[in-house]
Amino acid sequence: MAIFKKKEADTYNELDAKKNASNVSDGMLRFNRVTPFSNALYSALFIFIAAICVLPVLFVIIISFTSEQSIGVYGYSFFPKELSVASYKYVWNMRDLVGRSFLNSIGITVFGTCLGVILTATMGYTLSRRNYKFRGFYTWFIFIPMLFRGGTLASYVVNTQIMHLKDTYWALILPICCSTFNIIIMRTFFTTTVPDEMIESGKIDGANQLRIFVQLVLPICLPAIATIALFLTFAYWNEWFHASIYISSTRSDLFPLQYVLVSIEQKIQWLINNAGNVSADAQDVPSETMRMAIVVIAVVPIMFSYPFFQKYYISGLTVGAVKG
Amino acid sequence: MSQTDKTTVLQPKKKSKLTLDDIQLFLLSLPTTIWFIMFCYVPMFGILIAFKKYKVAPGKGFLWSLVYNSKWCGLDNFKFLFSSNMKTTIAMFRNTIGYNIIFIVLGIVIPVALAIIISHLYSKKLAKVCQTMIFLPHFLSWVIVGYFVYAFLATKEGLVNNILIGMGLDPVKWYQKDGLPYWPYILVFLNVWKNVGYNMIVYMASINGIDGSLYEAAVIDGASKHQQTKYITIPLLKPVIIIMFIMAVGRIFNSDFGLFYRTTRNSAALYDAFVTLDVYVYNSLFNSTIPTYGYASAAGFMQSVFGCITLVTANAIVSKFDKESAFF
Amino acid sequence: MKKLLAIVLALVMLMAVGMASAEEPVKLTWWLFTTGDAPVDWPEVEAKLNEISREKIGVEIEYKWMTADQINLATQSGEYFDLAFTCGWYNDYATNIANGMFLDIAPYMDLLADAKALTPDNIWAGVTQGEKIYGFPHVKDYGIEVFWILDTDFFVDELGLDPTSYEAQHIGFAEMGEYMAKYVELHPGEIPLKVNKGGATSWMNGLADWISLEYWLGLDWAQKGTENELQVKSALDIPKFTEALYTLHDWYEKGYINADAAVTESMPRSIAGVVQSGQGWFGAETVWANAKQKACFISRFDGPYLTTDGLIGSVTAVSSYSEHPEEAVKAINLMNSDPEYRTIARYGIEGKHYEVVEPGIVKRTDLGNANMSLAAYTQGSYALGPVEASPFESVPANPNQWTELVERYTAEAITSSVLGFMPNIEPVADQCLAMKNVWEQYIYEMQTGTSDPAVVIPELKAELEAVGLNEVIAEIQAQLDAFMAAK
Structure with a gap:
């Protein structure tokens, strides 16, 4: 009982704190609002857009519960004639593979995102310092790879024969942890939101660049960090290409979830492209309902990770106000 | 405005000597530098494949095969890009560039507009929920989107045709000649629909980073919301918008293969509406028994060179008007 | 202490001996x-x-x-x-x-x-x-034999075919149209031959002595034994191929094939209609019954051929x-x-x-x-x-199928005149890539019967010739002649 009360008290305190925080800008917000009519219009617009965007996910979920026969006769439908959980049963039979790859995906995503954020932020910060001597050189240095690449074969040779990444988790983490695009976004954020005076004052206090970066710059650039972290999270979660090249089929213990899905797609493509060569002993294609079931398993968890990042974008003007 | 003035004043003159700062910054960026060298610069020798008839030498490894065993062939590997008939070649370049221009414009205007509008909504909860939903299409691969589109457009079972029949209209064979005029719109719609949530994030994060005191001052001065957007939000978003624009321009010869190939299901009747450089290259090379690394490399190199030219041009134009926001 | 040392030594020696042996x-x-x-x-x-x-x-x-x-x-x-x-x-x-x-x-x-x-x-x-x-x-199944895979419940139970009879096991390609007509009559609204964009599986395998299925070049089986037997041809110049296209289009028009076949990616055997096809051998019905999850029997419509x-x-x-x-x-x-x-x-x-x-x-x-x-x-x-084994009693597995297969090939197979010939397309690679691209624009609609061959064939042929069909044929023909001369 006592514990319950304490918890309750905590919640109240939290609520109060939030209220106070928003009070800072409340007065300002009141003047700063769009008219109620515009608000209604905008809200309606967003509800409409959101509906269009939710539809396909709904569709995928419905198909995953549709019976295969029903698809065969009536095609895909939002209102299936016959429901079935057969596809989930089939996925359940594959639980060793799907479960393992699910854990792999989470591990790779978390680790890769952390690594990627560090690499991106440090370079982005360096490039944003106007008095950095090598700034011009480094801009070109990271710009060129955005356009010119060695190609799959050369990358494969370097990654397998020099770095020996084949059949390791590193092959799924390292090649995509950094990108010119993310660094440039980061640089732009830094140049627009970090005032030079702050760096200068840091230096006057005797801090070195690493300390300035970690203690002064990063805290006010949380939205930027969250943006890049979000991009990386999605990139890692959706990644399958490197798995298809660097992970042998017999090392299914290293598969990420997306690759399990894609390997099924590839099989279907292969069967179409080689219709002439497929003799009776070739395996049949898996059903569509089963593929959709895997899509559901692959999409739903990442959906729930989104609100975690989201709080950094939609907190309105409060962050700015506090900073000001 | 005042911010930029300050920075120009503060900007120190170029020094000839390395300062402690330079060394610290260099060390800070060293891990990323190493990453770029290992994953981007070392493999870059692979560009040579575009100018050689690559032939592997048994048991000798890649480098030996490339340097000693493969003959130089000049621009031979590039020929296949232009060896089709005139109609296809024109359609291919027209579509690649045309769609990209539309995508670049819409890919900036719509997300910026939505990001600004969403920051105005009264209900933050609604804003959050909607934003999450707008993001959902990004998680579905084009293959899955292809199935989704098919559910709407299938000739017999498709939703759209059933509605048309219900309204007493003639059904349309969407994936055949009948459907051709509609596809450019469908493709543009799908592209915006899938990417808008993703693109919005950058702008929302930037809006979030804007100094709140600016708005406060504007409110005190009696500025309307419209004026605030015009004189504060958009000018402060400008650097981000410009950078996104320049980077998109650099990829103007590339196209999102999945969008064009999977949603149209590579239907021959629609070829004119969806063939892009990447689709053409894929259709020529996929599943080929002859080794195609040289050709693929050549196609990629051509895209890079053209992309580089357009990017540098765009950058030069931007820096004429606004040196601060330019790429270099 | 000494004892311990001795034991260790002995162990080391034992291991050394063990490893050597x-x-x-x-x-x-x-x-x-x-x-x-x-x-x-x-x-x-x-x-x-x-x-x-x-x-x-x-x-x-x-x-x-x-x-x-x-x-x-x-x-x-x-x-x-x-x-x-x-x-x-x-x-x-x-x-x-x-x-x-x-x-x-x-x-x-x-x-x-x-x-x-x-x-x-x-x-x-x-x-x-x-x-x-x-x-x-x-x-x-190293020879090429192409089969119909037919559902027992329609063909045996409804039509009364005897799946063990010679006739039922050898229903021709065009002949299948009559059966499908009956099916559509008895089951209005249902589609007997549901295929993906690849067309009826393996439909083309026996239509020519293919030199390259990628670029659709081959020798005409009908010319075997004549002076033209070594003439490399485009598939479009081989009557058996074009006739098959007309048949498919006819079926499509009559509604035997699904309307969106040309853009359908996957059609698992378990949901495709009562008529399916595939390359295989007598004995493969168990494999197919497994994939279909339905009792079936098979009927050969082409082959066997022995080709490279x-x-x-x-x-x-x-x-x-x-x-x-x-x-x-x-x-x-x-x-x-x-x-x-x-x-x-x-x-x-x-x-x-x-x-x-x-x-x-x-x-x-x-x-x-x-x-x-x-x-x-x-x-x-x-x-x-x-x-x-198959999951159905009516589809028994035959443990002797491989011996019988070799016997059948030896007795019945038509052997290609150019066994061992493999073209090197390197000299005409550009033309081949362009041809592949052109075919890619036509083939799915052709092999599903969606497009009308009377319209499409001349169009396709003109496009292929424009990108170098004749040069490719000339090159391969020269290689083939050289190969035959060396033989």
């Missing part, structure tokens, strides 16, 4: 084909296989299942291997020989004696070039830079002559992945289906070891 097994790498999905339980199966191979030939083999992309990257980047699966559509046999990747195994034939004894003579022509033999061909493509349909080659060529050849011999080894490689572990139903017939367990399903024909001969 048990000869280190030679380790080999064997590349095999997969479409990308993994046989999850393979490591366990591999351990079991290595027990046998260690004992019998002193070899341990690491099997690497590779997708087409992976094997291309691996070969092109010069990765090491000892043995590899190769054929016309994966790890391309002809290109690899041209690059010198494969070892001539003719000098090692003694080591292959057991496997060779189980291999029919007419299969070797595909891998033999002059005196040289570049691979070991697997005994499987069929004979190199599944080959194991030895790497030209293998450090252990003798052991590698021994491994091929083991895989293709030892029933125990072959059965484990194909079905997995008895009791876990499969059960023996009766001598020569096995049934996969659920676990076997989920975790040990693989393209077994890429490993070695099919004729060795048990066959798979």
Whole structure:
């Protein structure tokens, strides 16, 4: 009982704190609002857009519960004639593979995102310092790879024969942890939101660049960090290409979830492209309902990770106000 | 405005000597530098494949095969890009560039507009929920989107045709000649629909980073919301918008293969509406028994060179008007 | 203390002796084909296989299942291997020989004696070039026979066909139209022949003596024995091919084929209509019944033909830079002559992945289906070891199907006049790529009957000629003439 009360008290305190925080800008917000009519219009617009965007996910979920026969006769439908959980049963039979790859995906995503954020932020910060001597050189240095690449074969040779990444988790983490695009976004954020005076004052206090970066710059650039972290999270979660090249089929213990899905797609493509060569002993294609079931398993968890990042974008003007 | 003035004043003159700062910054960026060298610069020798008839030498490894065993062939590997008939070649370049221009414009205007509008909504909860939903299409691969589109457009079972029949209209064979005029719109719609949530994030994060005191001052001065957007939000978003624009321009010869190939299901009747450089290259090379690394490399190199030219041009134009926001 | 030392010393000596006496097994790498999905339980199966191979030939083999992309990257980047699966559509046999990747195994034939004894003579022509033999061909359905796969419930129960009769087992391609007409009449609104964009599976395989299915070039079977038999032609100039297109279009117009076939990606056998097709052999009905989850019988509409493509349909080659060529050849011999080894490689572990139903017939367990399903024909001969049972009593498995198959091929097969010929398209690669691109725009609609051949064929032909069809044909014709002259 006592514990319950304490918890309750905590919640109240939290609520109060939030209220106070928003009070800072409340007065300002009141003047700063769009008219109620515009608000209604905008809200309606967003509800409409959101509906269009939710539809396909709904569709995928419905198909995953549709019976295969029903698809065969009536095609895909939002209102299936016959429901079935057969596809989930089939996925359940594959639980060793799907479960393992699910854990792999989470591990790779978390680790890769952390690594990627560090690499991106440090370079982005360096490039944003106007008095950095090598700034011009480094801009070109990271710009060129955005356009010119060695190609799959050369990358494969370097990654397998020099770095020996084949059949390791590193092959799924390292090649995509950094990108010119993310660094440039980061640089732009830094140049627009970090005032030079702050760096200068840091230096006057005797801090070195690493300390300035970690203690002064990063805290006010949380939205930027969250943006890049979000991009990386999605990139890692959706990644399958490197798995298809660097992970042998017999090392299914290293598969990420997306690759399990894609390997099924590839099989279907292969069967179409080689219709002439497929003799009776070739395996049949898996059903569509089963593929959709895997899509559901692959999409739903990442959906729930989104609100975690989201709080950094939609907190309105409060962050700015506090900073000001 | 005042911010930029300050920075120009503060900007120190170029020094000839390395300062402690330079060394610290260099060390800070060293891990990323190493990453770029290992994953981007070392493999870059692979560009040579575009100018050689690559032939592997048994048991000798890649480098030996490339340097000693493969003959130089000049621009031979590039020929296949232009060896089709005139109609296809024109359609291919027209579509690649045309769609990209539309995508670049819409890919900036719509997300910026939505990001600004969403920051105005009264209900933050609604804003959050909607934003999450707008993001959902990004998680579905084009293959899955292809199935989704098919559910709407299938000739017999498709939703759209059933509605048309219900309204007493003639059904349309969407994936055949009948459907051709509609596809450019469908493709543009799908592209915006899938990417808008993703693109919005950058702008929302930037809006979030804007100094709140600016708005406060504007409110005190009696500025309307419209004026605030015009004189504060958009000018402060400008650097981000410009950078996104320049980077998109650099990829103007590339196209999102999945969008064009999977949603149209590579239907021959629609070829004119969806063939892009990447689709053409894929259709020529996929599943080929002859080794195609040289050709693929050549196609990629051509895209890079053209992309580089357009990017540098765009950058030069931007820096004429606004040196601060330019790429270099 | 001394005692302890003595024990340690003795142990060390024992270990040294033990290591010296048990000869280190030679380790080999064997590349095999997969479409990308993994046989999850393979490591366990591999351990079991290595027990046998260690004992019998002193070899341990690491099997690497590779997708087409992976094997291309691996070969092109010069990765090491000892043995590899190769054929016309994966790890391309002809290109690899041209690059010198494969070892001539003719000098090692003694080591292959057991496997060779189980291999029919007419299969070797595909891998033999002059005196040289570049691979070991697997005994499987190496001739081309194309079948209708027909649902028992309609064809037997409703129409009263006798599935064991000669007529029912040999329904012609065009003839199927009559049956489908009956089906549509009896089941209005239903579609008998549901296909994906690839068309009716394997519909084209017997239509010509294909030199390249990629660019649709071949010899006309109808010209065999005449002076024109060696004339390389575009598929569009081969009447049997164009007639088939007209038939398909007719079926499409009549509603026997699904309306969106040309843009349909996957059509699993379990939901495709009462008529299906596929390349196979008499005996494959059990495999198909398994995929369809429905009782069926099969009816041959084309073949058998013996062609280069069929004979190199599944080959194991030895790497030209293998450090252990003798052991590698021994491994091929083991895989293709030892029933125990072959059965484990194909079905997995008895009791876990499969059960023996009766001598020569096995049934996969659920676990076997989920975790040990693989393209077994890429490993070695099919004729060795048990066959798979079907889930239906009306579709019995025939353990003698492979002996009968070889007999049938020997008695009935039409043999290609150009066995062993593989074109090198390198000199006309640009034209070929352009042709591939043009075909890509037409073929899906053609092979599903969607487009009208009367309109499309002239159009397609003009486009192909514009991008260099005639140059390609001239080049291949010259190569073929040279090949025949050398023969």
